[in-house]
C-alpha cells in the first residue's frame with residue numbers, strides 16, 4: 001500500500017521535455033520538482049516508452065527501453081521524493097494508430113483502423129486539427145505483441161529499479177493498449193481480439209507478467225476511459241466491466257479519462273468536472289481507489305471527494321497554470337490560484353512540435369532557470 005499525503009494528483013502531461021533519445025533533462029526535473037513542492041501528493045509522470053522501434057512522436061518523449069536511461073530516471077524519482085511527493089510513471093506501449101501527429105518509425109495497431117479527428121470533436125482552439133486522419137496502421141503479428149509484452153515488463157523493472165513508487169498503464173485515449181480494449185479499433189480474430197475477453201488479453205497479460213516480476217508492493221495503476229463516447233466504441237457499462245476485470249487482475253487504482261482522439265473534446269473538455277459522472281459509475285463497479293481528472297476549482301474537487309464520486313482528483317492543465325495549486329487550496333488561498341483558462345495553448349504549442357507553453361504561466365518551459373525548483377533544495 002502506498003500512502004499519499006493528500007488527494008491531489010498531477011495527471012500525466014506530455015511536455016516534450018526529454019531528449020530525442022528519451023533521456024532525462026534538467027528542465028523535466030525542475031518542472032516536476034515545482035509541482036511536488038507546490039503540494040501535489042502524487043505525481044504521475046507523463047507517458048514513458050519501453051519500446052523505441054514503432055511510431056514515436058518526433059516530440060521528445062521519456063524512455064525506459066534501455067539501461068542507459070536508468071540514471072536519469074533515478075534522478076527524477078529522487079528529485080520528486082525529496083520535494084515531498086509520491087511518484088509513479090505512466091508506461092505506454094506507444095501511440096498505436098495516433099499517427100496524425102509527426103512520428104518516426106512504423107505505425108502499428110491491433111487492426112487496420114486509422115485514427116481520425118472528426119468535425120465538431122476538437123477541444124477549444126484546436127479546431128484546425130479537425131478532418132485530420134492518421135496513417136493506416138499495420139496490424140501487429142502475435143509474436144510482435146508478445147515481444148511488446150516482454151519489453152513492457154523490462155521497462156517496468158527499470159522504473160522500479162530507478163526508485164519510482166509504481167507505474168500507471170496508459171490504457172486510454174486510443175493509444176495502443178486502449179486500441180486493443182476497444183471494439184472500434186480491435187477487429188482481430190485471434191486471441192487478442194474477437195470478444196470482450198480477447199480485447200482484454202493484452203492489458204491483462206501486461207498486468208500479470210509485470211506483477212510477477214515487480215512483486216506485490218510496487219504500485220500498478222491503470223488509466224482507462226470510462227466511456228469512449230464513440231459509435232462502435234465501448235460504453236460506460238463496458239467501462240465498468242473493464243474496470244472490474246482490471247481489479248480482479250490486481251490493479252491498485254484506476255485513473256479515469258474519457259473519450260479518445262475520435263471524441264477528443266471528452267478527453268480535453270472545455271469546462272471542468274465533466275468526467276465526474278463517469279468516475280462515480282466506475283467507482284460503483286470497483287473497490288480500489290479511483291482518480292478523476294479535469295478538476296480546476298478546489299471547491300469542485302472538495303465537493304466531488306465529499307460526495308464520494310471519486311477517491312482522488314487529478315489536474316493536468318490546472319497544474320501547468322499553477323504549480324502551487326495544492327498548497328494554495330490547502331491554505332484556503334483560493335483567490336491566489338493562477339487559474340487555467342482552458343485555452344489549450346499548451347497543446348497547440350506541443351502539436352506544433354515545441355515544448356509546452358502556458359498562456360497564464362510564463363514560467364512554463366523555463367523552470368530549470370528558477371533556483372527554487374532545483375532538485376534537493378529546501
Ligand SMILES: Cc1cc2nc3c(=O)[nH]c(=O)nc-3n(C[C@H](O)[C@H](O)[C@H](O)COP(=O)(O)O)c2cc1C
Pocket residue numbers: 011012013014015046047090170172173223257267268269293294295314315316317318346347350356
Ligand atoms: C499538454 C497535455 C499533455 C497531456 N499528456 C497526457 C499523457 O501523457 N498521458 C495521458 O494519459 N494524458 C495526457 N493528457 C491528458 C490529461 O492527463 C488530462 O486527462 C486532461 O488534460 C483533462 O484534465 P485537465 O482538465 O485537468 O487538463 C495531456 C493533457 C495535456 C493538456
